[in-house]
Amino acid sequence: MTEQITILLIVIPLIAAPITALFKQNFYAWMITLLVSICCGVISGYILLEVIDGKHLIYELGGWRPPWGIEYKIDSLNAFIAFIVSVIAIVTNIFAYRSVPTEISKQNIGLFYAAMQLCLLGLLGIALTGDIFNLFVFLEISSLSSYALISMGKKRQALTAAFSYLILGTIGATFFLIGVGFLFAASGSLNISDIANRFHTFEDMQLVVTAFIFIVLGLALKAAIFPLHSWLPNAYGFAPSTVSIFLSATATKVSIYALIRVLFDLYPVDYWQSLLFPQILLVLGCVGVIYGSFRAWQQIEIKRLLAFSSVAQIGYIIIGIALMSELGLTAAVIHLFNHAIIKATLFIGAGILIYRSNTTKLEDLRGFGASMPWTFAAITIAGLSLIGVPGTVGFVTKWYLLEAAIEQSKWIVVMAIVIGSVFAIAYIWKIVEALYFNSKRKIHIHNVKSGDIKVATASKSMGLALWLGAFSCIYFGLFTEFPFASAYAVAKGLLGL
């Protein structure tokens, strides 16, 4: 019975999406999407509780036995990622109700929600599948729908942003597919555990190294790992706010998850260690942290600032993976969760700013904090969390990451993390300064009908979503058992301890 529940995570959005596409009214389309994401949230939470103690759930698609058929193999990592994705989907949808009608043209609303569900479906699929080609298919489902979602942004730049994401994303997907093809040529199998089991029989083939490089490059492009991040700032900056929230919190995380799978489950760890891959990842992670934080500090617009900060945060996760120790991996996996919460909260804040003032330029928002104290309090909490102030989720990650780096006496990594945090203070301060400390001036509000009441009142559902995020930033910073237990189980499983 439990096995049948796992596939429902895929089936429910797959049934609901085409139906949603036919609806024109915001309310019905939104209602379906919210129900779908709540269903997925409940199911993935249930699955997570089932597998957290090291059990596996296996589902054979179509009744074909693996390695011939497609197999869904769920351990604590899969379930954890699926849980993150569906919880973020719920929060995003709470926010979406009031935001979507103001940002998406009326005839596209049904299609917008359908694309959201397809994106959710793709991300959940990546998280669940144990078949490397099936993973590619889901990667494309989520990417194609996110290209469409990003292009629906209000500004015209959204189109070019979506187009460059389309080109780069397609290159990434192609690389991944070429790699999978080479690996298939070498191994004759597409099932991840089957390939891993028989790896020593074809280890010496040159093809396997080539496949590794192609697969990792493709995934790194999708995950926006420095220096392959160039699509990310524009894509997240110009996307509709609902989409920014959902994608920033989930899309890159899921790609990183796929990378972790490839590194630890598909290829043996010794194999890529001998290719000096951990060192390369470590350097890229450190540079990414500093570069991303520095560029974020330079931005004058909140959404782009947050997008560049994402590049830095991905750097932290990569450092955690590259340290290759139990603590480092635990930190990386916790940060997948923590960063999803923090970024979702901050982008919800940015979305509320767009909803009320139609701008996210720091200059236009000067002194706006006095008019919306609650919203800005939440943004500040999430911002502090991004810096890593004790008592927030960001601190937990950085603590473990620093501990892992010191344990191996990698002082350069420690330096990079500290420099990154200093820049984080600088860019969060930029927001706080603009909102609280600058003298208030008349806000330039564009394209708002005179007498429109929405400028004066924040919507309740948006506030609820924002405070859910801000609250969990603090809650999971103080009570770390749940994410830590899951992440620790994951790290142990990956390292085979």
Added chain:
Amino acid sequence: MGNDLILRVVTKWLSPVIILFALYVQFHGDYSPGGGFQAGVIFSSAILLYGLTYGLDAALKVVPETALKVCASIGVLLYTGVGVVSMLRGGNFLNYSVLLDSPIAGQHLGIIVIELGVGITVASVMILLFFTFARRVTPE
């Protein structure tokens, strides 16, 4: 191109043949090369040809846009529906063997319906794409 007699006559003769061929590729797909994707594209090419010769409005009369949007959704639902039915009959998702009493007949039925779903969706999305782009060109 609206006044070219040869084009108009040939299109009239050719369109049904293309559609027939599409249906052949669709339903013979489990014995010979073919299937939903190919059939859908071939089917849509008949409408494309019609639209190119007789103009967008005439093509829209043949296949209204709302119908296309509904069809695009129905195709996906058909696909998922087969999976759900096989789950309800006690198998795994997309296990065609349990669809009918004999597994072989079940496999046949399953793949035919799945490919039909794919074909309907591909055909309607292709035509929709054509309409969307064709509408951007202002008529002379």
